[in-house]
Amino acid sequence: MSFLHCMSLLTTLCLLYGCATSPTTTAQQRDTYLQQFIxxxxxxxxxxxxxxxxxxxxxxxxAVDAQTLTYTVIRPITIPMPMAQNPADIDSGAIPIQITPRAQSYDVNLQCKIVYRLEQNIAKSVHYTGRTC
Structure with a gap:
């Protein structure tokens, strides 16, 4: 297996792990919760x-005006960074350097807007802007 192939696989697994460690509320649960305010x-x-x-x-x-009630929100997610080690170092018996858990990941705040459409100050629908809702 080539080094590039190994790194691609490792990166993919880390991204999947990052998604798995993000908040456990599903999109359907969030939508159901927000819909109850209509x-x-x-x-x-x-x-x-x-x-x-x-x-x-x-x-x-x-932000409130005659037609909308808009919330600007973020969803914090921690994405682990792959820590590649030289396979030759491991085979030679070298001791890997320990890195603090904080250095092995980075935090991302994914932003979106939740917009309630209002008619006579009553919510008629809700929609989201931004790819992270």
Whole structure:
């Protein structure tokens, strides 16, 4: 197996691990949670919506106008970095250098917007902008 092939496989496995270690709320669960606020006033939504319960962190105060109620949120994800070691070092009996867990990953904050469409201050639908919702 070539070095490039090994690195590609390792990178793919690490990305899959990163996805597996992200918040456990599924897209369907998030959608169901957000849909329950349709039919409520924008004030009621603002008072009761708990974005942290579905894995989001609110970064700005909600923006409200006559047609929309918009939340800007992030979803923090930790992605592990592959730590390649030279196979010759391992075969020669060299002791691998220990690296702290923090140095083996990096944090990413995936941003999106949750937008409730309002009619006469009542939520009629919800949609998302950004690929991370």
């Amino acid at each position: 039919g409520q006033s924008s004030q009621s939504i603002q008072a009761n919506l708990d974005l942290s319960s579905i894995g989001y962190q609110q970064v700005l105060s909600p």
